[in-house]
Amino acid sequence: MAPAVAKPGEMHAGNLVLYTDQQPVRSDLLGALQGIAPCTVLGASETPPPGPHRALVVDLDLLQPSPLTGLRAIIANAPGLPRVFLMRSMGQRSLSAARGLGSRLCLPAETPVDTIVAALRTQIGSAERERLKPGPSPVARAAGATGAVIADLFDAARRSGAVDAARIDEGLEPVIEAVGVGGLGSWLATVRAYDDATYQHCLLVTGLAAAFAIDLGFSVADRQQLVRAALVHDVGKARIPLEILNKPGPLDTHERAVMREHAAVGHAILIQAGGFDEPVLTVVRHHHEMLDGTGYPDGLRGDSIPDIVRLITICDVYAALVERRPYRAPLPAVAAMGILRGMEGKLDSILVHAFARAVEGS
Ligand SMILES: [Fe+2]
Ligand SMILES: [Fe+2]
Incomplete structure (x- = not known):
């Protein structure tokens, strides 16, 4: 016909x-x-x-x-x-x-x-x-892509520990590009909409690390390594009981001790999975160490804490202060930065200064 x-x-x-x-x-x-x-x-x-x-x-x-x-x-x-x-x-x-x-x-x-x-x-x-209908913005698309990588990471870590290093790398460029082009502010605003506190936190730390690496003029490889370390830094939380992980309030002494295990647990998960280099593994184990030796799990101090760990620790502390939780409002950026500056002796103050420039200048 x-x-x-x-x-x-x-x-x-x-x-x-x-x-x-x-x-x-x-x-x-x-x-x-x-x-x-x-x-x-x-x-x-x-x-x-x-x-x-x-x-x-x-x-x-x-x-x-x-x-x-x-x-x-x-x-x-x-x-x-x-x-x-x-x-x-x-x-x-x-x-x-x-x-x-x-x-x-x-x-x-x-x-x-x-x-x-x-x-x-x-x-x-x-x-x-x-x-x-307007589609999702480029930043929302990037946050969705990196968020999906984080969800897969936690899922694999929770079930079998078979974390796929190649899959992690799929989450790096979206955030680096989104922060580089759209700015850190739109990234932070977008990922604060995530209801899951752990994913929101990991996306915040990842975006802050990307902004930090861009501002410090890192090479492509170093930039990717820092963002990779940020993306996986809390992978050990996949094995923390949800009632502790998502407790809407301060943790008691026992709960805090359980929560602190995430650093060593995450390190062990990634060693067993394979495919992660030593700096990334070190970040996962040591991102809660403080320069004065008061951190965990190993009480490292001073020079025994490498630069890449110091960078992620700063991003991590800042993210924890500015993230949105159901039971408390996010701290304004200025107040969060004030707390970071007040942690002299614990955080690397030269790097805190550089971090402030990266965050406030973007
Ligand atoms: Fe952590
Ligand atoms: Fe963290």
């Missing part, structure tokens, strides 16, 4: 497609459909022209043996395509055949054409509104 009406050049401009086995084609139906848009008429076994299509009308006897591959392809390629099936029978077999093909609306074939057209126009209108 030849295309009935489509004018040259209009085939790709969102034609309607009418699949029909009626000979001759119902002129009342075709005329009404052409009132919406040019209409391509196809027989049951015919292949549709390339899309995009505006809508689909199926006027076939679905109980006739026919593979309907063209029709199936149209729907598979455009699951949201507005469509109406005109049914020769509203019996169960016909309706389930229509459902199997992806019908949305089945109308008896004898439905007045005005009703068919009105139903199609309604669907076309909502598809258009859907299409015009």
